[in-house]
Amino acid sequence: MLVLDSSPIIYLAKLRLLERLAEIDKYYVASSVFIEVVEKAKDSTESEYIRKHLEHRIKNPRTLISEAYGLSKADTDSISLAKELSCQLIVDEKKGREFSSMNSIDNHGTVYILFQLLRKGVITKTQFKEYLSRMVSEGFWLSIKVYEEILKSV
Amino acid sequence: MTEITLSTRVDKHLARDIEGYMEAEHLEKASAVRRLLYKSVHEWKLQYALDKLEKGEFTITKASDFAEVDVFTLASKIKASGIRWVDEEGVIKDIKSFRG
Numbered sequence: 032m033l034v035l036d037s038s039p040i041i042y043l044a045k046l047r048l049l050e051r052l053a054e055i056d057k058y059y060v061a062s063s064v065f066i067e068v069v070e071k072a073k074d075s076t077e078s079e080y081i082r083k084h085l086e087h088r089i090k091n092p093r094t095l096i097s098e099a100y101g102l103s104k105a106d107t108d109s110i111s112l113a114k115e116l117s118c119q120l121i122v123d124e125k126k127g128r129e130f131s132s133m134n135s136i137d138n139h140g141t142v143y144i145l146f147q148l149l150r151k152g153v154i155t156k157t158q159f160k161e162y163l164s165r166m167v168s169e170g171f172w173l174s175i176k177v178y179e180e181i182l183k184s185v
Numbered sequence: 186m187t188e189i190t191l192s193t194r195v196d197k198h199l200a201r202d203i204e205g206y207m208e209a210e211h212l213e214k215a216s217a218v219r220r221l222l223y224k225s226v227h228e229w230k231l232q233y234a235l236d237k238l239e240k241g242e243f244t245i246t247k248a249s250d251f252a253e254v255d256v257f258t259l260a261s262k263i264k265a266s267g268i269r270w271v272d273e274e275g276v277i278k279d280i281k282s283f284r285g
Binding site for chain 2: 036037038041064067068071072074075077078100101102103105106122123124125126127128129138139140142143146150169170171172173174177180181184
């Protein structure tokens with residue numbers, strides 16, 4: 032079971048992979064994250080696609096961790112929800128990963144989702160490479176060294 | 186919205202540029218200065234948010250809240266600026282986890 036923060040939603044939506052993720056794992060989003068990626072982003076080409084795949088996956092954390100500098104309410108809600116559900120948090124920014132680790136939450140990034148889709152046979156190696164390339168071309172920055180390490184792993 | 190008055194002195198060169206802007210945009214002075222201020226503050230907020238994101242001090246939603254843009258507008262600015270915002274140590278951890 033996973034909780035998705037905003038960054039994986041943005042890039043998985045650009046790749047149209049949210050429905051493929053549902054084939055391998057249950058995932059949820061905090062309502063404040065839904066507001067950020069759908070309600071406040073109505074003009075984006077991705078918002079309707081995201082609404083369709085996320086509107087039945089919204090959960091609100093019952094207990095909230097304290098807010099921290101550099102994190103939005105959406106981030107702290109995602110961390111709180113992952114803690115409450117005892118599940119993995121998917122987040123890509125250093126601030127988000129550090130803060131979830133500090134709260135003893137198992138965290139991974141969007142690349143981990145691509146790895147899981149490959150491992151479970153939902154996508155092929157060729158598709159993995161195409162998705163990774165598209166993600167980077169959409170602004171998901173990776174150094175050449177790390178990019179090559181990822182490719183060597185598959 | 187409550188408005189307040191701001192007064193400032195500018196050098197002759199900047200004053201000439203503002204007059205040029207007023208002429209080109211057919212604006213009177215107050216509107217011209219107001220529009221330029223809005224634009225530059227908006228641009229500063231966006232750049233500041235991108236810098237903080239790149240330094241690992243803001244997340245995407247924190248940056249978009251600060252810059253007062255939606256996350257997809259911010260994502261397009263991230264793409265255009267090519268900033269290094271992904272936590273690569275985290276990615277390396279994910280690679281190791283996949284390799285087992």
